[in-house]
Amino acid sequence: xxxxxxxxxxxxRILIAFLLFSTNLLAQIPGLxxxxxxxxxxxxxxxxxxxxxxxxxWFATDYGISKFDGTTFKNFTINDGLPDNEILLLFKDTKDRxxxxxxxxxxxxxxxxxxxxxxxxxxxxxxxxxxxxxxxxEDSKKNIWFFESLSNIKxxxxxxRISSFxxxxxxxxxxxxxxxxxxTTEGDIKILVSITNQQNINQIFSTxxxxxxxxxxxxxxxxxxxxxxxRKEKPEAFKNIDNVSMQISxxxxxxxxxTNSSNLLYQTLFYNNSYLITNLNDGxxxxxxxxxxxxxxxxxxxxxxxxxxxxxxxxxxxxxxxxVFLFPNLKVQGIQFDDPKGNDxxxxxxxxxxxxxxxxxxxxxxxNKETLQTIASKKLDDNPKRIxxxxxxxxxxxxxxxxxxxxxxxxxxxxSIKNMYDADFLKTxxxxxxxxxxxxxxxxxxxxxxxxxxxxxxLFTEKLWNQRSTSIYYAGNDSLWIGTxxxxxxxxxxxxxxxxxxxxxxxxxIYALENSSKGLLIGSNAYGLGILKNGKFKSxxxxxxxxxxxxxxxxxxxxNNIWLSTNLGLNQLTLDANNNLVNLKTYTISDGxxxxxxxxxxxYDNKAFVATSNGLNIIDxxxxxxxxxxxxxxxxxxxxxxxxxxxxxxxxxxxKSNNIQFNFSGISFKSLGNITFKxxxxxxxxxxxxxxxxxxxxxSLPPNDYTFEVKAISKNNLESxxxxxxxxxxxxxxxxxxxxxSIAILMLILFIAYLFYRRNQKIKQQEKIKENISNLRFKALxxxxxxxxxxxxxxxxxxxxxxxxxxxxKNCLGKFGELVNLILQSTKSxxxxxTDEIEMAKLYLELQKLRFHKNTSYTIHTDSISPEELxxxxxxxxxxxxxIENSFKHGFKNGNKMNHIALxxxxxxxxxLICEISDNGVGIQKNDNSTAAKSQGISFSNINERLQLxxxxxNEENLVIISNVTDEFNTLVGLKVxxxxxxxxx
Numbered sequence: 014x015x016x017x018x019x020x021x022x023x024x025x026r027i028l029i030a031f032l033l034f035s036t037n038l039l040a041q042i043p044g045l046x047x048x049x050x051x052x053x054x055x056x057x058x059x060x061x062x063x064x065x066x067x068x069x070x071w072f073a074t075d076y077g078i079s080k081f082d083g084t085t086f087k088n089f090t091i092n093d094g095l096p097d098n099e100i101l102l103l104f105k106d107t108k109d110r111x112x113x114x115x116x117x118x119x120x121x122x123x124x125x126x127x128x129x130x131x132x133x134x135x136x137x138x139x140x141x142x143x144x145x146x147x148x149x150x151e152d153s154k155k156n157i158w159f160f161e162s163l164s165n166i167k168x169x170x171x172x173x174r175i176s177s178f179x180x181x182x183x184x185x186x187x188x189x190x191x192x193x194x195x196x197t198t199e200g201d202i203k204i205l206v207s208i209t210n211q212q213n214i215n216q217i218f219s220t221x222x223x224x225x226x227x228x229x230x231x232x233x234x235x236x237x238x239x240x241x242x243x244r245k246e247k248p249e250a251f252k253n254i255d256n257v258s259m260q261i262s263x264x265x266x267x268x269x270x271x272t273n274s275s276n277l278l279y280q281t282l283f284y285n286n287s288y289l290i291t292n293l294n295d296g297x298x299x300x301x302x303x304x305x306x307x308x309x310x311x312x313x314x315x316x317x318x319x320x321x322x323x324x325x326x327x328x329x330x331x332x333x334x335x336x337v338f339l340f341p342n343l344k345v346q347g348i349q350f351d352d353p354k355g356n357d358x359x360x361x362x363x364x365x366x367x368x369x370x371x372x373x374x375x376x377x378x379x380x381n382k383e384t385l386q387t388i389a390s391k392k393l394d395d396n397p398k399r400i401x402x403x404x405x406x407x408x409x410x411x412x413x414x415x416x417x418x419x420x421x422x423x424x425x426x427x428x429s430i431k432n433m434y435d436a437d438f439l440k441t442x443x444x445x446x447x448x449x450x451x452x453x454x455x456x457x458x459x460x461x462x463x464x465x466x467x468x469x470x471x472l473f474t475e476k477l478w479n480q481r482s483t484s485i486y487y488a489g490n491d492s493l494w495i496g497t498x499x500x501x502x503x504x505x506x507x508x509x510x511x512x513x514x515x516x517x518x519x520x521x522x523i524y525a526l527e528n529s530s531k532g533l534l535i536g537s538n539a540y541g542l543g544i545l546k547n548g549k550f551k552s553x554x555x556x557x558x559x560x561x562x563x564x565x566x567x568x569x570x571x572x573n574n575i576w577l578s579t580n581l582g583l584n585q586l587t588l589d590a591n592n593n594l595v596n597l598k599t600y601t602i603s604d605g606x607x608x609x610x611x612x613x614x615x616x617y618d619n620k621a622f623v624a625t626s627n628g629l630n631i632i633d634x635x636x637x638x639x640x641x642x643x644x645x646x647x648x649x650x651x652x653x654x655x656x657x658x659x660x661x662x663x664x665x666x667x668x669k670s671n672n673i674q675f676n677f678s679g680i681s682f683k684s685l686g687n688i689t690f691k692x693x694x695x696x697x698x699x700x701x702x703x704x705x706x707x708x709x710x711x712x713s714l715p716p717n718d719y720t721f722e723v724k725a726i727s728k729n730n731l732e733s734x735x736x737x738x739x740x741x742x743x744x745x746x747x748x749x750x751x752x753x754x755s756i757a758i759l760m761l762i763l764f765i766a767y768l769f770y771r772r773n774q775k776i777k778q779q780e781k782i783k784e785n786i787s788n789l790r791f792k793a794l795x796x797x798x799x800x801x802x803x804x805x806x807x808x809x810x811x812x813x814x815x816x817x818x819x820x821x822x823k824n825c826l827g828k829f830g831e832l833v834n835l836i837l838q839s840t841k842s843x844x845x846x847x848t849d850e851i852e853m854a855k856l857y858l859e860l861q862k863l864r865f866h867k868n869t870s871y872t873i874h875t876d877s878i879s880p881e882e883l884x885x886x887x888x889x890x891x892x893x894x895x896x897i898e899n900s901f902k903h904g905f906k907n908g909n910k911m912n913h914i915a916l917x918x919x920x921x922x923x924x925x926l927i928c929e930i931s932d933n934g935v936g937i938q939k940n941d942n943s944t945a946a947k948s949q950g951i952s953f954s955n956i957n958e959r960l961q962l963x964x965x966x967x968n969e970e971n972l973v974i975i976s977n978v979t980d981e982f983n984t985l986v987g988l989k990v991x992x993x994x995x996x997x998x999x
Contacts, residue, residue, distance in 0.1 A: 046603070046685065049336035053086030055079055059331030062321035063103040063111060065123075068645040068680035070323060071111060072337060073100040078113065082647075082678040084686040084707075094128025096121035104149045106157055112149065118142035118161070136173045150194035152202055158194050163204070166222065180204065180225050186216070191250035193243065195219075197234040205230065205243075207250035213273075215253050230254060241283070249277045257302075261288060264300055269310055271295070282320040284328065291317040291330055312338065325642050327682045339682065345605025348385050349628035350378070358624035359612045362403035364410040365423060368615075370624055371400025375414060379425060382617070385631070391427055393419055406451050413449050418456060420469070430456070430469050441465060441476045448484040448496070448526070457493060459485040464495055464504070478502075478509055486526040486533065494533060496523025501535060514550050518543050527567040531592055534575065536564030542577060544592050551592060558597045558730035559584050560609075570616040578611040582728075583623055585634075597730045603685040606630050644681035644688060644725040646733040651675055662739060668746045674710040677737060679725025687728040695720040716745035809864050825863050832856040839890035844963070844997060847886040847918070847926070851875070854893040854916065861901055869905075869912040877919040885998040886926055889959045896930045896956070896990045904934020904988055926996050931989040936977040956992070964995045 049057050056074035063071050072079045077090040078100050091098050097115025104112040111123040120140050121130040131137045140159060148160035155171040164181035186208055193205040203219045206227075210216075218227040232240070232254055243251045248258035261281060265271050275294050282289040290298035296313040297320075316333035323329065328340040349356050355378070360371035367388065368380040375393040377400060380386065393400070393414060402413040410421040417432040431438060433445060443460035450457045458465045459482035467474040477493070484496030493504040494512075500519040501512045513519060517540045525536030532546025541554030541562040555562050561581035568576040577584040583606070587596035600623070601609050610626035619635040651660055652674040658664070679688035691701040692709055696719040709723070722736040747753050813822045835853045839845045851873060862869045875883060897914060905912040910933070917929040953973050960972040972994070978987040 046339040047336055048081075048086075048339070052336075053079075053088070054336055055086075055088040055090075057332070057334050057336045059318055059333075059337045060101050061103040061319050062329050062331055062337070063105050064321070064323050065105070065111060066109045067647045068324060069647070069678075070321075070329065070682070071103060071123075072331070073103045073113070075099045078103075082680050083682050083684065083688070084678075089128070094121065094130055094133075096130050101145055102149065106151050107155060112157075114146045114149070116145055118144050118146070120146065120159070136169070136175060139175045140167055140169065148192055148194050150196075150202075152196045153200055158202065160192060160194055160204075163192075166204075178222050180220065180222070183220060183225050183227055185218075185227070186210070191247055193247055193251070195235060195239050195242070198236050199234075201234075205251070207247070207253075209250075215250075217251060217254055245281050245283065247278075248281055249279060261290065261300060264305065264308060265290060265293075265298060268305075268308065269298060280319065282322060282328070284322055284326075289320050289328060289330075291320040293317050297330060323682060325681065325683055339685075344633040345600070345630055347605065347607055347628055347630040349607065350387075356607075356628040357626055358629060360400050360403040360413075361613045361615045361622050361624040361629075362405050362410065363615060363617055364403075364405045364421065365408075365425070367425075368622060369403055369410060369421070370629055371403055371412065371414075373397065373399050375400065377403075377412065377421070377427075380629075382622075385629075389425060391421075391425070393417065393427060401446070402449060404449070404451055411449070411451055411456070413446055413458075415445050418446065418449065418458070418467075431467055431472060431474065437472075438474055441474055443476060447482060450485045450487040450493075450526075452487045452489075455487070457485050457487050459483055459495065464493065477507075478504065484523050484526045484536075486528060488528070488533075494526055496526050496535070498522045512545075514543060514545070515552075518550075518552070525564055525567045527569060529569040529575070530573055531569075531575070531588055534567050534569070536567050536577065538563045542567075542575070542586070544588075546592065553586065553594055557594055558599075560599050560601065560728070565611070566613045568614045568616060574616070576614045576616060576621065578614050578623075580610055582606065582609045583611045583614055583621075585621075599728050599730070600632060601687065601728060603683060603687065603728070605632075642681075643731045643734050644679050644684065644727040646690075646723055646725040646735075646737045647678050647680065648723070648737045648739060649676045649678055651739060660739065663741065665742045665744060667744055668716055668749075671714040671716075671743050672710070672712050673714060673721075673741075674708065675721055675723065675739065676708050677723050678707060679727075679733070681725065681727040684728040689726040690723055691726065691732075692721065692723040695722065714743055716743045716749065718742050821863075825860070828856050828859050832860065836891065842890065844887035845890045846884050847878075847888055848883045850888050850890065850893060851883075851916070851918075853891065854897060857894050857897060858914065861897075865901075865905075865912065869901075869914075871914040871916070873916045873918075875918045882920075882998070887997040887999060888926065888994050889963065892956060892959065892992065892994070893928065893930065896953075896992075899990075900930070900932040900934055900988065904932045904936070906935055920996065921993070924996055926992075926994040928992040928994060929989055930992070931978055931987055933978075933987040936985045936988045937975065953990070960992065960994060963997060 048054055054072065054074065056076040058075045059072050060075070061073040065071060070081045072081065075098070077088055077095060077098050079089070080087045089095060095115070096113055096119035097117045099116040100113050101116055102114040104114070106112065109124065113121045113123070119131065120137060120142070121128060123129070129137065142159070142161045142165060144161055146159050146161055150158045152158065157169045159167045159169070163183065164179050166178040166180065168176045168178070170176070185206065187210070191207040194202065195205055196202055202222050204222060205217065205219050208216050208218070217230045219230045220227050240255055244255055244258050248255070248261055252258035252262050265276065265279060266273060271293060279290055279292045282291070286302050288300040288302065290300065294316050296310050296315055297317050299309045299311060301308060312330070315335050318331040318333060320331070321329045330338045330340075332338070354374050355372050355376060357373040358370050359373065362369050363382065366382065368382040368385070369377055370380070371377045375396060375398045377391045378387060379389045379391070381388060393412070396416070398415045400412060400414050404411045408423050412419040412421060412427070416434070418430040420428050420430055422428060433443070443458075443462050443465050445461045446458055447461065448459040454469050456467050456469055458467070461481060463476055463480060464478040464482050464485060465474055466477050478495065480497060482495050482497050486494040488494055491506045495502040495504060495509070500521065501514055501523055502509050503512045511519070514535070518535065518537055521540055522538045523535055524538050527534040532544050535543035535545060537543060539562050541552055541559050542564055543550060543552045553559060559577065559579070561579035563580045564577050565580065566578045570576065575586040575588070577586065582599055582601035585598040586594060589595050600606055606623060606625055607630060608625040608627035611623055612626065613624040615622045616634070619633065621632040621634055623630040623632065648660055651658055653666060653670045654672050655674075677690070679690060681688060689703055689705060690707065691703045693699065693701050694711060696717045697711070697714065719742070720738060720740045722738055724733040724736045726732050748757075810822055810825050813825065832853060835849065835856065839849060839853065855873065858869070858871045878886070893916070900914055901912070913933045915931045919927050921927050953975060957971060957973040964970070964972065970993070972992065974991040974993070976989050976991070977985050978989050980986050
């Protein structure tokens with residue numbers, strides 16, 4: 014966030030001060046972060062560094078390559094598709110291909126996150142080299158040139174066609190040779206060679222590949238970019254044609270006394286008027302192009318390799334055996350003191366144009382604010398105690414420690430004002446000092462046991478309040494704002510009342526109070542910053558982007574920016590006229606701070622001086638906007654039902670593939686893992702959701718069209734400019750598709766129509782059945798008692814009456830009436846219970862006995878059927894009587910024989926009630942075509958038809974079976990009629 018020129022200037026001044034004045038100041042590199050195999054690198058040997066189009070940093074090592082997103086290293090080897098495990102060079106072309114050159118001479122590249130090698134790309138087989146490729150170059154026509162030696166030069170054009178060139182026949186003098194491929198302003202590709210002989214005399218020649226011939230180089234043929242390329246990659250080899258390279262060489266080998274034998278392959282990185290020299294066997298050199306006296310050596314004893322400047326202006330430096338180093342912010346510098354306890358700083362201020370810091374050891378250190386040279390160090394006393402606050406008023410600097418209040422006069426001498434162990438102060442029982450506010454000659458203090466007011470001239474102390482206080486601010490007109498462990502209080506003209514700031518601040522400790530044009534600024538230890546203006550209160554917390562809600566101190570600069578020191582870093586806030594947050598910047602160790610535990614801050618002349626628990630940092634804020642960029646967001650992987658898929662947009666999945674997982678990276682190396690993400694899935698959730706996780710999973714997504722959006726938010730609260738998007742569709746199951754639903758609706762309509770049709774048909778059929786049953790019932794009723802039977806019965810009754818057998822007449826008439834009643838009742842229903850049907854048959858038989866003068870007997874057997882079943886089994890009414898009547902009418906023709914009828918009932922399975930009616934009559938004679946026989950057949954047919962009406966089986970089975978009964982001599986002895994009545998019960 015600051016330019017390297019400023020860094021070079023400040024570092025050099027610190028170094029000069031150290032050398033000239035021999036102070037206790039120890040200059041270090043603030044914010045330096047080292048990554049090794051302990052952090053996830055595959056090796057501590059870093060050959061090359063490059064950044065891809067998504068923002069990932071790639072490292073070439075002697076054991077594969079590694080991709081870094083600021084949080085995690087992902088490593089790849091030859092098993093993943095690399096051309097070799099030892100990758101010496103990485104080269105990114107204009108097609109965003111990252112070329113990999115192995116020690117074994119094999120070549121591969123990465124494109125669209127896929128690895129390509131000789132096994133999956135045909136043209137790579139023609140790029141055959143036996144040794145390491147020492148030079149790669151992309152010309153203005155997008156051709157890529159590969160240089161192994163003069164005898165093996167290859168060109169890969171934009172259509173992936175390969176051309177080979179052999180310049181081995183060109184004669185070259187003996188000596189150490191360095192080659193470089195370059196292009197003239199007219200597009201001619203040339204080979205440059207630097208030859209150094211044994212006398213260390215360097216000569217440079219060039220030849221055109223199309224017209225091979227060595228000539229002395231003519232710099233007029235090349236643009237400035239070519240010169241800068243030579244200066245960056247091989248400055249020592251071509252220093253004779255570039256004055257800057259010559260000066261750099263002089264500084265390396267003369268000013269810093271490097272040996273020529275082992276450091277000739279150094280490289281340069283130009284950044285903001287400064288040069289970073291790497292690939293040295295001992296450290297890294299920083300060269301200021303404007304002031305050579307500020308040149309400096311860093312990372313001593315480290316064998317450096319490549320350096321790289323990324324898109325955020327971070328500098329990466331590889332090493333031979335110590336991993337990689339990251340300088341995240343060259344606009345932050347810092348100093349630490351040789352006594353580690355002296356670096357535990359708590360207060361900072363400017364006084365008499367000097368920078369004053371106070372630490373944990375009751376010590377104030379006076380520094381030159383420009384050179385950061387230590388001018389003096391003062392101790393309040395020999396007892397270690399914390400210097401809590403420094404406040405400059407008029408020509409004095411007031412110093413607040415745990416135990417005392419002191420003042421530093423213009424001569425930088427310390428004068429005591431009040432000590433908690435002074436006799437008069439002990440009487441107040443106020444105890445330790447926590448905070449102070451100065452107004453003229455009056456000093457108002459917040460103490461462990463209350464609030465005090467003291468006159469710095471008379472030293473008179475007055476106790477104003479007797480409750481524990483943590484901060485204080487004098488607002489004028491005898492008004493005091495008092496911060497406590499339980500909220501904010503206002504004392505006005507001696508009356509102290511609690512000021513309502515809402516539930517959170519009312520129950521929280523207030524550790525800092527500061528007045529500003531924005532209102533009273535209130536720092537809490539759990540809920541961030543409170544702002545009270547004109548009776549209106551609002552708060553700003555970590556929800557709004559603060560690094561922490563624990564505010565230790567507040568500083569307001571001349572631009573009305575608010576600086577909050579917290580336990581997790583430094584925050585800079587810009588508010589609008591309505592105190593709405595419009596800009597927030599944060600600073601942590603990833604920006605160069607020595608510690609995230611920031612105690613105090615003082616801003617002056619575009620510099621923020623920051624007191625931390627581990628030293629002093631200085632931030633150049635003169636042009637900070639240009640050094641802060643929004644983080645990038647990249648979709649790493651998408652899984653469907655735990656299987657990785659191609660990240661092609663607008664994919665379609667079936668309804669079973671509805672468990673979707675997204676893995677993504679937010680890339681901001683200034684944040685170094687302090688990344689927040691916000692995401693949403695349009696089609697499911699319209700609102701953004703924030704998370705620290707870089708994985709989001711959705712389970713059992715319903716069918717719909719979806720678009721997943723995700724953004725990264727850096728620690729500076731900057732969002733990705735554009736979200737990463739992935740659109741997809743989950744198809745519904747077949748039964749939920751519109752066409753299936755349409756067909757189903759149509760089928761349902763047809764089915765309902767069919768049901769209505771069947772219902773109407775069934776209604777018609779039932780009406781027909783009812784009509785048939787009614788007809789049959791009428792026929793049955795007519796068939797029960799024919800006039801002949803009734804006439805004969807009445808004649809018999811008359812005969813009994815003439816004989817005077819009145820009781821028998823009554824009995825006969827009673828049975829006859831009961832039979833008529835049962836017949837009339839039964840014909841009202843389609844089915845009656847079996848008990849009633851048997852009772853009708855029994856009454857009919859009794860009347861027949863009377864008619865035949867008791868020359869008739871009968872038996873009824875129901876032994877196999879329980880009484881309950883007799884009551885529950887239903888049969889058609891008057892189904893037995895016609896068959897019994899048939900026996901009397903046609904079977905008993907021999908009047909001298911005793912007539913007998915037997916009725917037997919049993920149940921066959923669960924389907925039929927079997928009723929057998931047998932007599933000892935004449936049976937059925939063969940070839941009997943008489944009218945009586947025909948009448949008998951019609952009667953049985955009617956019975957069978959009635960039984961078929963209640964037969965669910967509808968198998969057209971004959972339910973009336975007629976058979977003759979014979980004895981053991983096969984003599985006809987009677988007739989048996991078997992009824993198979995479908996079993997129905999209720």
